[in-house]
Amino acid sequence: MPALPVPERKMSTLILLTITGLGLGAMYFLIASGLSLIYGLMGVLNFAHGAFLTVGAYGAWFAESKLTAVSVLPRFLLAALVGLAVGAVFAALVELVLIRPLYKRHIEQVLVTVGLALAVSALVVAIWGNDARPFVAPSWLGETTSVAGAHIPNDRWVEIATAVVVLVALNAFLRRTRYGLIIRAGVENRAMVTALGIDVRRAFMLVFAIGGVAAAIAGVLSGVYFGTVDPARGTSLLIFAFIVVVIGGLGSLRGTAVSAVVVGLVQQYANYYASSGLGDLSVVLLLGIVLLARPGGLSAKLA
Amino acid sequence: MKRSLIPIVLLVVLALVPQFSVDIPYVFNGSIDTPGTLQLLALCLLFGGVAMTYDLLFGFTGLLSFGHALYFAAGVYVTDVAITRWHWSFVAAIAFTALVGVLLPLALGAVSLRVGGIAFAMVTLAFAQAGSILVFKNPHKWTGGEEGLGADYTKLPQGLVGIFNTKHLYWVALGFAAAVFAIVQWAVHSSPGHVWQAIRENELRVQVLGLRPYAYKLMVFVLASFLATAGGVVYLLLLGGATPEVTSANFTLTLLVMVVIGGTGTRWGALVGGVLYTWANERLGDASSSHAVSSLPSVLRTPLQQPLFVLGVLFILVVFFVPGGIARFGRVRRLREVFQR
Amino acid sequence: MTAILSVSDLHVHLGESHILQGVSFDVPDGGVTALLGRNGVGKTTTLRALMGLVDRRGRVELAGESIQAAATYRIVQRGVGYVPEDRDVFAGLTVAENLRLAERDGEPRYELVYELFPELRQRAKQRAGTLSGGQQQMVAIARALLNENRVLLVDEPTKGLAPLLVTEVARVLERVSELTTVLLVEQNLGVVARVARDVVVLDTGRVVHIGPAKELLADTSMVNRMLGVA
Ligand SMILES: Nc1ncnc2c1ncn2[C@@H]1O[C@H](COP(=O)(O)OP(=O)(O)OP(=O)(O)O)[C@@H](O)[C@H]1O
Ligand SMILES: [Mg+2]
Numbered sequence: 123m124p125a126l127p128v129p130e131r132k133m134s135t136l137i138l139l140t141i142t143g144l145g146l147g148a149m150y151f152l153i154a155s156g157l158s159l160i161y162g163l164m165g166v167l168n169f170a171h172g173a174f175l176t177v178g179a180y181g182a183w184f185a186e187s188k189l190t191a192v193s194v195l196p197r198f199l200l201a202a203l204v205g206l207a208v209g210a211v212f213a214a215l216v217e218l219v220l221i222r223p224l225y226k227r228h229i230e231q232v233l234v235t236v237g238l239a240l241a242v243s244a245l246v247v248a249i250w251g252n253d254a255r256p257f258v259a260p261s262w263l264g265e266t267t268s269v270a271g272a273h274i275p276n277d278r279w280v281e282i283a284t285a286v287v288v289l290v291a292l293n294a295f296l297r298r299t300r301y302g303l304i305i306r307a308g309v310e311n312r313a314m315v316t317a318l319g320i321d322v323r324r325a326f327m328l329v330f331a332i333g334g335v336a337a338a339i340a341g342v343l344s345g346v347y348f349g350t351v352d353p354a355r356g357t358s359l360l361i362f363a364f365i366v367v368v369i370g371g372l373g374s375l376r377g378t379a380v381s382a383v384v385v386g387l388v389q390q391y392a393n394y395y396a397s398s399g400l401g402d403l404s405v406v407l408l409l410g411i412v413l414l415a416r417p418g419g420l421s422a423k424l425a
Numbered sequence: 426m427k428r429s430l431i432p433i434v435l436l437v438v439l440a441l442v443p444q445f446s447v448d449i450p451y452v453f454n455g456s457i458d459t460p461g462t463l464q465l466l467a468l469c470l471l472f473g474g475v476a477m478t479y480d481l482l483f484g485f486t487g488l489l490s491f492g493h494a495l496y497f498a499a500g501v502y503v504t505d506v507a508i509t510r511w512h513w514s515f516v517a518a519i520a521f522t523a524l525v526g527v528l529l530p531l532a533l534g535a536v537s538l539r540v541g542g543i544a545f546a547m548v549t550l551a552f553a554q555a556g557s558i559l560v561f562k563n564p565h566k567w568t569g570g571e572e573g574l575g576a577d578y579t580k581l582p583q584g585l586v587g588i589f590n591t592k593h594l595y596w597v598a599l600g601f602a603a604a605v606f607a608i609v610q611w612a613v614h615s616s617p618g619h620v621w622q623a624i625r626e627n628e629l630r631v632q633v634l635g636l637r638p639y640a641y642k643l644m645v646f647v648l649a650s651f652l653a654t655a656g657g658v659v660y661l662l663l664l665g666g667a668t669p670e671v672t673s674a675n676f677t678l679t680l681l682v683m684v685v686i687g688g689t690g691t692r693w694g695a696l697v698g699g700v701l702y703t704w705a706n707e708r709l710g711d712a713s714s715s716h717a718v719s720s721l722p723s724v725l726r727t728p729l730q731q732p733l734f735v736l737g738v739l740f741i742l743v744v745f746f747v748p749g750g751i752a753r754f755g756r757v758r759r760l761r762e763v764f765q766r
Numbered sequence: 767m768t769a770i771l772s773v774s775d776l777h778v779h780l781g782e783s784h785i786l787q788g789v790s791f792d793v794p795d796g797g798v799t800a801l802l803g804r805n806g807v808g809k810t811t812t813l814r815a816l817m818g819l820v821d822r823r824g825r826v827e828l829a830g831e832s833i834q835a836a837a838t839y840r841i842v843q844r845g846v847g848y849v850p851e852d853r854d855v856f857a858g859l860t861v862a863e864n865l866r867l868a869e870r871d872g873e874p875r876y877e878l879v880y881e882l883f884p885e886l887r888q889r890a891k892q893r894a895g896t897l898s899g900g901q902q903q904m905v906a907i908a909r910a911l912l913n914e915n916r917v918l919l920v921d922e923p924t925k926g927l928a929p930l931l932v933t934e935v936a937r938v939l940e941r942v943s944e945l946t947t948v949l950l951v952e953q954n955l956g957v958v959a960r961v962a963r964d965v966v967v968l969d970t971g972r973v974v975h976i977g978p979a980k981e982l983l984a985d986t987s988m989v990n991r992m993l994g995v996a
Contacts, residue, residue: 234741236681239737241738244728245731248730304867315867318909319870321839368547368551407555409551413536413544
């Protein structure tokens with residue numbers, strides 16, 4: 123291993139790392155929140171969640187490549203909207219066609235999502251190739267803002283803000299609407315929800331659609347973050363989202379948010395202060411420690 | 426009596442394959458004694474064997490691991506690094522790999538088996554991911570990162586190197602598959618084997634009987650992982666090097682696909698699934714460049730060029746309509762049954 | 767007397783065991799019918815089967831219409847209320863939310879609920895998981911009473927309650943039975959004597975006795991034989 127330069131432990135570096143870690147955590151949260159809700163309500167470990175991200179990102183990228191006549195900002199916003207819609211519709215269809223017929227057969231549901239994950243990424247490769255495709259975002263997102271001497275890329279703010287908005291909106295939805303009530307109750311005890319005369323399966327499609335939108339948002343944001351869309355990103359982000367979900371406790375939105383932030387920060391700090399690449403490993407280590415200490419994850423179910 | 430004869434007869438027949446020059450059109454590209462075909466057959470047998478090790482976990486014990494690739498990759502990389510980077514002798518490398526093949530799953534299994542079900546799946550996935558990251562990170566330039574690491578063939582047994590020795594490699598792969606078959610059969614019919622299957626059916630009841638499921642699960646986890654590590658060594662010999670794809674989560678997923686297509690928890694299912702999957706993956710790749718496919722309209726042609734797409738879709742269809750896999754083909758589900766609720 | 771609920775030849779398998787082996791009985795319209803039997807004979811399973819919460823075989827008719835193939839939520843929408851054995855209130859939801867979730871179409875009968883359980887009004891904002899067992903039971907009963915039902919299936923509402931609360935629940939059941947037919951699973955024979963008109967007795971998955979409640983309770987040896995209590 124080449125000798126690493128002694129890291130400059132400056133305040134500005136710490137700030138940059140923190141904001142970047144939060145931005146990463148924001149993306150993890152967007153993926154993990156859907157995973158966690160779907161698992162909490164339906165008991166389905168959705169391996170196709172990375173495919174939702176991929177489909178959303180490519181939807182946005184495709185729309186962008188067709189909207190050449192529009193100027194950058196409205197084009198980006200429109201394309202993002204298309205990506206979200208594609209993600210939502212795709213996820214809802216997956217629930218309706220592939221998950222619902224296997225109701226209560228959890229292992230088979232997981233298997234189907236595995237097959238779907240493989241097939242979707244192969245299909246994307248077949249159509250658009252293995253290489254990353256450039257994704258154009260408004261130039262402001264690529265510039266930096268100075269905070270206490272740290273130069274923070276602007277897209278980090280957008281990622282963090284989006285995740286916060288999604289968290290607040292999801293919370294409001296879960297607390298204030300009837301469907302939110304049904305979902306919260308269903309995470310606790312699905313059978314009893316049906317025994318109150320409610321067709322809980324309608325809520326299933328809804329959580330898939332919500333998960334699809336959130337994953338598609340993560341897809342678009344990762345497109346901004348990396349400047350490209352690429353067929354393998356869904357899977358690689360999904361693995362960290364899984365870790366976030368396990369650390370946070372399955373089915374808990376608050377736990378997911380906290381653990382997404384922790385994972386994002388640990389990854390950034392370890393990458394910088396220890397050695398590049400150690401961030402990913404330290405996250406796995408963190409998972410091991412949490413499991414040894416608290417096999418149920420950081421929080422019990424409180425959705 | 427007859428039932429136990431079938432594997433032996435099959436083994437003898439398969440062992441004789443390289444001695445005959447038979448052409449099977451469509452199934453293989455050349456006569457079965459050509460190096461190309463023997464190599465494919467060897468890969469088929471190898472993955473048939475590795476699929477059986479996965480079935481030990483998933484099919485027989487009900488443990489849904491998403492990290493089996495790690496132990497296979499350990500076999501590939503530890504041996505490769507030991508001979509190529511550390512310049513050990515082949516025997517020393519194998520001995521060391523065997524040690525890793527026991528200690529690694531013992532340590533990681535001990536942690537991941539603390540949780541059950543889906544959490545177990547995710548934790549095994551995370552550990553395997555750590556292995557993958559390590560390989561890509563290329564510490565001390567040992568693993569070769571993305572490029573992979575070609576094995577120092579001067580250290581390999583000379584009878585197993587070079588295209589003229591493909592038939593020896595074929596026999597090694599056959600030996601591996603046969604050994605795994607025998608060990609798995611013996612294990613699942615042993616008394617711990619019965620406990621594994623009881624755990625799959627109802628873990629609580631095993632606990633009520635006063636047995637500790639944890640110990641039995643750890644036992645099967647170590648056995649399956651060790652056998653997968655052995656498979657990794659065979660893979661290294663077959664391919665003459667290591668590539669990072671074997672560390673990926675997708676590799677575990679393909680093992681899962683093999684086992685489910687073949688039929689979980691059965692005598693032949695995983696082996697058949699592994700062989701067919703490997704064969705189909707290879708031949709679909711060939712077929713995509715064939716005339717029949719390239720003359721199709723692009724809507725059909727494009728997806729068909731990706732074997733993984735075809736296999737993924739096929740897998741979903743199997744889960745829906747043939748839940749028992751090929752080994753229990755009698756239990757095909759009708760469309761109406763699938764969508765009745 | 768017409769039957770509001772008619773059960774014939776009901777079978778349930780759970781795991782490898784054949785739990786209900788051809789249960790048949792009628793619940794007459796109006797009043798309380800008690801479903802009795804020793805522990806583990808299948809009373810809860812019978813109610814769960816009627817609700818469609820377990821796979822079942824056989825015929826179940828609600829006011830002449832068959833419901834044995836219907837999904838749980840449809841059975842409820844047709845007017846079957848359910849108060850499960852272990853209350854199954856949603857612990858993470860507040861009392862008010864538990865009730866709101868139970869609202870079906872029409873006018874939720876909050877006056878009735880608060881008249882019977884004034885305490886629930888004060889505890890509207892409390893998480894149901896932090897309620898005492900008796901209060902949770904009130905929430906469970908209130909959820910079923912919020913809507914007009916043709917029949918209520920109530921599983922051991924007095925289980926684990928202090929004597930004073932048992933009397934309270936019996937009073938509520940009496941009141942409820944003026945509004946709706948009730949099929950009641952109950953171990954406390956005092957409560958049965960007070961509220962039930964008819965009894966159905968189960969033993970290991972079969973009906974072994976059907977008749978007026980008074981008749982059974984008067985016959986100590988029969989009670990002893992069938993219910994294993996003095
Ligand atoms: N999931 C299950 N798998 C196997 N057996 C079960 C299952 N659930 C219940 N049983 C068995 O079914 C039988 C009937 O149970 P049920 O709960 O209906 O009894 P019960 O009459 O309500 O008893 P209690 O008075 O104790 O509430 C019991 O012997 C129980 O052990
Ligand atoms: Mg009971």
